Each structure stands twice: as structure tokens, then as C-alpha cells.
Amino acid sequence: xxxxxxxxxxxxxxxxxxxxxxxxxxxxxxxxxxxxxxxxxxxxxxxxxxxxxxxxxxxxxxxxxxxxxxxxxxxxxxxxxxxxxxxxxxxxxxxxxxxxxxxxxxxxxxxxxxxxxxxxxxxxxxxxxxxxxxxxxxxxxxxxxxxxxxxxxxxxxxxxxxxxxxxxxxxxxxxxxxxxxxxxxxxxxxxxxxxxxxxxxxxxxxxxxxxxxxxxxxxxxxxxxxxxxxxxxxxxxxxxxxxxxxxxxxxxxxxxxxxxxxxxxxxxxxxxxxxxxxxxxxxxxxxxxxxxxxxxxxxxxxxxxxxxxxxxxxxxxxxxxxxxxxxxxxxxxxxxxxxxxxxxxxxxxxxxxxxxxxxxxxxxxxxxxxxxxxxxxxxxxxxxxxxxxxxxxxxxxxxxxx
Ligand code: CA
Numbered sequence: 001x002x003x004x005x006x007x008x009x010x011x012x013x014x015x016x017x018x019x020x021x022x023x024x025x026x027x028x029x030x031x032x033x034x035x036x037x038x039x040x041x042x043x044x045x046x047x048x049x050x051x052x053x054x055x056x057x058x059x060x061x062x063x064x065x066x067x068x069x070x071x072x073x074x075x076x077x078x079x080x081x082x083x084x085x086x087x088x089x090x091x092x093x094x095x096x097x098x099x100x101x102x103x104x105x106x107x108x109x110x111x112x113x114x115x116x117x118x119x120x121x122x123x124x125x126x127x128x129x130x131x132x133x134x135x136x137x138x139x140x141x142x143x144x145x146x147x148x149x150x151x152x153x154x155x156x157x158x159x160x161x162x163x164x165x166x167x168x169x170x171x172x173x174x175x176x177x178x179x180x181x182x183x184x185x186x187x188x189x190x191x192x193x194x195x196x197x198x199x200x201x202x203x204x205x206x207x208x209x210x211x212x213x214x215x216x217x218x219x220x221x222x223x224x225x226x227x228x229x230x231x232x233x234x235x236x237x238x239x240x241x242x243x244x245x246x247x248x249x250x251x252x253x254x255x256x257x258x259x260x261x262x263x264x265x266x267x268x269x270x271x272x273x274x275x276x277x278x279x280x281x282x283x284x285x286x287x288x289x290x291x292x293x294x295x296x297x298x299x300x301x302x303x304x305x306x307x308x309x310x311x312x313x314x315x316x317x318x319x320x321x322x323x324x325x326x327x328x329x330x331x332x333x334x335x336x337x338x339x340x341x342x343x344x345x346x347x348x349x350x351x352x353x354x355x356x357x358x359x360x361x362x363x364x365x366x367x368x369x370x371x372x373x374x375x376x377x378x379x380x381x382x383x384x385x386x387x388x389x390x391x392x393x394x395x396x397x398x399x400x401x402x
Contacts, residue, residue: 029154033065039152043161047168056171059144059178066149069141072185073150080369082344083291084337087321091328095129099329102134109219113206117226118236124225126326127192127312135191138215139184143167147187147196163187166196175203175212190214191221194228202228233307240304241323243274243335246294253380253390255288255298257306257316257373262286266300274336291320293393296338299324316373345394350375353394356402357382 103121110121150160183189203212206223247270264281286300309319347369354367362378376392383390
């Protein structure tokens with residue numbers, strides 16, 4: 001959930017620094033621990049000026065620069081897996097079974113959550129499974145130290161400094177005690193891994209004990225996750241994803257999450273439900289998602305996927321997996337591997353492809369070895385140029401043609 005959180009934090013980061021105003025030192029950064037204590041001193045002053053009291057400020061006492069966090073941050077970049085690989089690793093029979101049990105166990109809470117926020121239980125439980133194994137693994141690293149280290153690091157301080165301030169705000173609010181400021185390495189807290197900024201903005205006290213507790217209160221976790229999805233544009237009563245079968249040939253360039261057609265159009269092109277039944281031939285808008293191209297698995301996805309899921313996490317592979325797991329918890333059968341075996345390019349091959357696409361003038365974003373939304377769009381453009389089926393998915397054939 002980290003990446004999208006950071007993007008959203010970025011939107012508010014400039015405002016934070018306008019408010020921080022005259023403090024020149026707050027704009028400084030460093031790639032080692034040198035200068036860290038000066039940064040913390042300046043941050044302490046800024047936080048005090050913004051109304052943080054003694055207890056909130058106390059979490060800055062004695063914190064040190066943590067090179068281990070920097071190492072983890074740098075290592076993130078070499079992660080590259082296909083949807084089928086990632087979902088096989090993340091979606092176990094245990095998670096599906098346990099997820100369905102938890103939907104039942106907490107059904108009264110989920111009924112209240114759905115009534116108020118419009119998000120159905122399986123969607124929330126799937127995030128709960130993927131983020132922390134239903135609360136079993138929320139992380140035990142010191143949040144403030146991690147965020148302070150990433151805030152000082154020059155890589156993207158503008159994204160982490162608002163998170164650090166928000167962490168102090170959570171203590172100031174009485175939502176968390178300083179001892180509870182522990183979680184995953186990049187500052188995520190609680191059972192569905194909220195970054196402090198989202199925690200501060202979107203968490204809900206749903207058990208009525210007067211504080212928003214995303215570590216220990218399941219009702220708070222469920223309602224807050226639903227509230228965040230609703231803020232991301234979740235539309236009550238609408239589907240998010242359905243597995244489908246695609247014909248051997250169709251206008252592949254239409255299979256793009258940026259393109260919607262009425263379901264009747266997909267039906268006309270020969271798309272069928274996974275069980276072989278016809279797609280409902282109505283006007284409801286849907287996109288055709290082929291996470292591994294025309295020969296792999298296929299899904300009709302709806303606004304709830306293309307807005308809310310991708311704002312929770314901008315990684316297409318993660319979002320497809322979370323969304324698919326929610327369908328499994330809701331009772332859908334196992335995904336088909338598609339029409340034939342799809343070979344997923346290696347990290348090095350994807351980077352090579354990204355370089356070639358960039359050299360041809362296509363914007364792929366970072367050369368990160370991941371087949372994200374930008375790389376897929378560039379692949380599609382070049383497939384059209386070369387007269388290949390434009391399904392947005394890179395193959396060895398495409399790489400060798402380039
Ligand atoms: Ca509460």
C-alpha cells in the first residue's frame with residue numbers, strides 16, 4: 001500500500017512546507033546519518049510550532065538514523081513478478097478459507113460498515129489478508145525512527161516528512177500511545193497498514209471507545225479501511241471484478257483499463273463469463289483487464305477497480321491480486337491460467353525493454369523492471385506501430401523485434 005500513499009502524501013507535502021515556512025533547514029536532506037540530528041532538532045521545532053505537545057514531541061527523543069531502513073528502501077526496486085506468480089505466492093487456500101470465516105465471524109460489524117461506507121466485507125478482508133495476514137503480522141519496527149530516516153534521506157523527503165508529522169499528530173490526538181508507534185519498515189501502522197497521513201485523515205472510531213485504534217480494534221480497522229476506499233471513489237452496490245474468457249481473436253487494443261465499454265459491447269466481441277455463460281448485455285461500463293496479455297487470465301473490471309483499488313496501491317499486480325482475492329473470499333472459483341502458457345520476462349529483460357521503448361520516444365516512467373501502467377501503455381503503442389496484437393503485454397517476440 002506504500003506507493004499510492006506516498007503519491008497522495010506528495011499532494012499535501014507542498015502545503016506542509018508552505019506552513020513550515022521560514023524553516024530553511026527543513027528543506028535539507030542527506031544520504032548518510034551526517035546532519036540527521038540537526039534535521040531532527042529543526043523538525044522538533046516545527047512540530048512544536050504546529051501545536052504538538054510534550055508527549056508527541058517525546059517520540060523524537062533519542063532517535064537515530066537507521067541505515068537498515070535505507071537498505072530496505074533501495075531493495076524494493078528489484079521486485080518484479082507476473083500476476084500469476086504473485087497471486088500464487090499471496091493467495092493461499094488458508095487465506096481464502098480464513099477470510100471467508102472472518103467475514104462470517106464479524107458479519108454484524110461488516111453489515112454496519114457496508115451500510116455506512118458501502119464497501120462489502122470480502123473487499124476489506126482481502127486487504128486484511130494481504131497486508132498483515134489478518135492482523136497477525138503488523139510489524140514491530142519503530143515507526144518514528146523509520147519515518148525520520150526516510151524523511152532525512154534525499155530520495156523522497158517530501159513524501160515522508162508529512163508522514164512523520166502525521167505520526168506525531170496521532171499521538172497528539174490520543175489515537176496511539178508512543179509505545180504503539182511500531183509497524184512496517186516504511187511507517188505503515190496497523191492491521192491494514194495505514195501510513196500515518198491516511199490514519200490521521202481517514203481512520204474511524206467504530207467501536208466507540210473514543211480513539212481510533214488500527215492496531216487492536218477490528219471494528220476500527222474494518223470501518224477505517226472502508227472509509228479510505230470510499231474516499232478513493234468506491235461506489236456502493238457496484239461490482240469490482242469478474243473473471244471472463246476472451247475469444248482467440250478480438251480488438252486487443254480495447255483491452256485497457258483506461259478504456260471502458262458497455263458490457264453489451266464486450267459480449268458482442270465474444271467475451272464470456274468464466275463459467276461460459278454470456279456477459280450481461282447491458283449498458284454498464286466495464287474495462288477488460290488482461291494482466292498477462294491476450295493468452296493469460298482475463299477479467300472485466302469496473303470503476304471500483306480502476307479508481308479505488310489503484311489508489312490504495314498503484315501497482316497493477318498488487319491491485320489485481322487484492323481484487324481477485326476478494327472475489328475468491330466471496331466464493332468465485334480459482335482463476336484460469338488463460339488460453340496458453342505466458343512467459344513472463346525477467347527483471348533484466350523488462351529493463352532492457354523499457355530502455356528500448358524510451359529510446360523510441362515512449363514515456364515508460366522509471367526504468368524499474370516492473371510492467372506497470374506506464375510501461376503497458378508504451379508497449380501497446382509500440383505493438384500498434386509494429387502491427388502486433390496490441391494487448392499491452394510485453395513478450396520475448398516484442399523484445400526481439402525491438
Ligand atoms: Ca476505537
